[in-house]
Amino acid sequence: MHSIFSKLFFSFWLATILSGVVFFLLAFNLRLAPLHEEHRRRWDAERAGFMSEVLTIYGTASVASYEKNGKLPPPPTIPPKATGAPGPAHHLQAFFFKADGSALSSEVPPQIRDAVQRQLGAPGAATAPGRGALVLPITGPSGARYLVASESGTGPGPGNAPPPHFPRPFPPEFWLQMLITFVVSGAVCYGLSWRLTAPVRRLRSATQELANGNLATRVAVKSKGRGDEIVDLGNDFNQMASRLEKLVNAHRQLLRDVSHELRSPLARMNVALEIARQKSPESAEPPLQRIQQEGERLDQLIGELLALSRLDGDAGTERSEVDLAELAAEVVQDADFEACASNRHVEYLPTEGIMVLGNRELLRRALENVVRNAVRYTAVGSSVQVALQRTPGQQALVRVKDFGPGVPEEQLSDIFRPFYRVAEARDRQSGGTGIGLAITERTVALHGGSVAARNLPEAGLEVEIRLPLVSRN
Known part of the structure; x- marks a missing residue:
């Protein structure tokens, strides 16, 4: 989830899915709105019919009781199971009037009085179903006419309960549409994210190649159809890589030229040294011998520089x-x-043949540089240990271990740089030029391997060389 591709993909996909869900829900609700309104109208009509039936039955019985006993009976309690309405039982709130509009019930609400006054002498309900008050004419046993009224929103069942929730189960096609939306949006978002991040992946690959030493690496930049910031970044990378390649090549060429030019005066100096030795007394031999040693060291340095330049090329x-x-x-x-x-001493643990593909002389010199370097710094009386084995990753692993002072941890990766010295005086005294390990690193890299150094817990330094084995496929 930390890559740009995954962030873009899931962001686009989530936004698309949410938009699709909102769209489908809105469309579904708009399609069901007329059905819901029709359901409410039918519910209101059923509620009015239910109230009319209840008021007629209760009103007839109540008027008969009034004419017989002179008083109205209490309103009945109707259990929920009688109407299917949820919640506790309800009392029917009904109000009785004589034919002239005088109230027989006490505490009549104003809206009931108004509805009765408007409907005096008019048959049927006073209002439309579901709103206001419901007024019905009732004829008593004596033939006298009465009016019974009730708020259309009161009473049990459909009289006071809201209309039941209109069932809105998602039809099968809704889930099919959502599944198609998920699949199509996922495919589109995946392709879009892949296309947007492809230049970044190419640029990252080119950066790794450049870091590994391939200075000829360039990023393929499309000149048409795309001119965004990523293309500009690719152009900038190519310019940087080209500049680096020119600088490094110029540096290598200068190194080769200087090394070649030094060979001629060095050869003349050796000839002059021999002539001077022949014409000088014996007392001049020590300084002449020192001049010869320094000349030999300089000749060795020039040879290693030329070898290093050939490896670079x-x-x-x-x-x-x-x-x-x-x-x-x-x-x-x-x-x-x-x-x-x-x-x-140098010890070696014999092993069976391990075959690698490479230049035998270059590999010999690379290994020899590491072993000789270990001999220089291992403690007097100790032995340098050389071991060779085959790794599970189809690599040959060479370990060279000494028992010297080791190298500071922060400088372990620097010892493979040309002319790098951990301690100037110590390296001068040991006779090193500071190029041997650099030649080893370049040679191993040229053969597709790697070299690394680490300090041992007890004492000393261990250098590991890894080379790919010969493939037998």
Whole structure:
């Protein structure tokens, strides 16, 4: 739910669904409004008929009791089950009048008096069904005429209860329409969200490629049909990538040119050094020897710079299947022979053949740089441990472990940068140029692998090299 695609998709879909639900509900209510009004009219007519029937029965009995006993009986109580109306039982509120309009009942409401006065001498109901008062003529046993009146909204059942709720069950087609709305709106919103976020995904992929070192990466930008901010962002990215590529290529070219130009004066300096050694007394040998050492170190640095520039350009590297176990054994044997002179050793745990695809010489140099670096910094009397194994992810894993001082945590990723030194004086003393691990990192990346370093809990540094295995499919 944190991606732009999911946010756009669910926002659009929810808005579409809510709009569809509101639309269908409004349309459904508008379609049912006439039916509901007709239902209310029928209900009012039934209520008036019910009240007329109740008043006629009760009025006839009450008038007979009045002529016989001289008083009106109390209003009856009608239980809800007699009418089907919900709630408690109701008292029928009826008011009696003589034919001349004089009231026989006490506490007659004004609207009842007005209705009786308007209807004196007129047969039938005083008002339309459902509104005002209902006035009916009653003839007593003696033949005398009376009027009985009641508010049309009082009394039990339909007389006082509101019309029952008009049933509004959603028809099957309503649910079918809603299902179609969900499916269609989901498909449309998905396609719209996918189209809107597609340029962002392409830009993100290009950014990752650029971060991985592919400076030729560019974003495909449509020149027609779309001119929004995302297109502008793609153009800006392409300009940035082009500028970076030019700067890095210029830097690499400068590095190669300087390295080549230094080779000639260095060769002349070595020739001059030999001539000076022949013509100088023995007392001049120590400074001449120091000059020779510095020249050799400079020659080594130039060679590593040229190797690094070739790796950056990936200049036609030939690849074949390489037995990494055999290669590691050779590197360990040579490194152990050199380490014995400083009371250090290199140990290797033999393993079965692990085949990788790559350039054997480049891989040898990459592994050799890591092992020699470990020999430089491991404690005197200790052994550098080299192990090789096959990982479940179809990778070859080389571990090189030393027992030296390690590297500060914040500088672990920096040791693979060219000319980076953890401690200037220490690296100078150890004879390092600061390029060996950079060559290893470039070589491993060129072969589709990765290299990382970590400090060990007890002491020392461990460097892990991962390379893809040869696919046998």
